Amino acid sequence: MELNNLTPAKGSVKSEKRIGRGQGSGHGGTSTRGHKGAKSRSGYSKKIGFEGGQMPLQRRVPKFGFKNINRKDYKAINIDVLQNLAESKGVSAIDPQVLREVGLIAKNDRVKILGNGALTVKLDVKAHAFSKSAQAAIEAVSGTVEKL
Numbered sequence: 336m337e338l339n340n341l342t343p344a345k346g347s348v349k350s351e352k353r354i355g356r357g358q359g360s361g362h363g364g365t366s367t368r369g370h371k372g373a374k375s376r377s378g379y380s381k382k383i384g385f386e387g388g389q390m391p392l393q394r395r396v397p398k399f400g401f402k403n404i405n406r407k408d409y410k411a412i413n414i415d416v417l418q419n420l421a422e423s424k425g426v427s428a429i430d431p432q433v434l435r436e437v438g439l440i441a442k443n444d445r446v447k448i449l450g451n452g453a454l455t456v457k458l459d460v461k462a463h464a465f466s467k468s469a470q471a472a473i474e475a476v477s478g479t480v481e482k483l
Contacts, residue, residue, distance in 0.1 A: 409464055410444040414472050415452020417460065430461035431483070454478075 355366040368375040384391045416439070417429055426433060434440045448460060450468025458478040465473075470480050 407445060409447035410440045411447050411449050412439060412462075413449045413451040414454045414469050417448070417458060418452060418454050418456060421456040421458060427457065428459040428461075431463075448473075 352362055352367075353360050354362045357363045365375065373379050384393055386392070412434065420426060420429065420433075420437060424437070431440060431444070431446050434446060435442065440446060445463040447464040447466070448462045448469040449466050450470075450472050454472050454476055457476050458473060459481070460473055460478065461481045461483055463483050465480055465482070473480050
């Protein structure tokens, strides 16, 4: 056996369906689309959510809930992250600008400091919001907390 006489196993390769190439092919006439109806026409594409004329799911199910337009989303950062940041970068003051440079937050993110972890370094932290436990932990090591 050599590369020039390799062939696929018998019955493993089928020839393609030549649709719409005359009655002799077995796929002429309606070209496997059946008779009449939208699906037999050229240019047919089913609309999203269309269920054949049955009332679609998104119209059967009632609307509920609402979006609060005054909601303020915060990027949560724990004090153990601040501890790691202080140890690795040697910073004593942490504000959104520092967090942005490190890549923890995006440009317009609001920051909330949460109290998970332990803090041993004195830090001056500026953020948009603080949890009570985070504020207590920062002040316990004689650090300062400032809300922006």
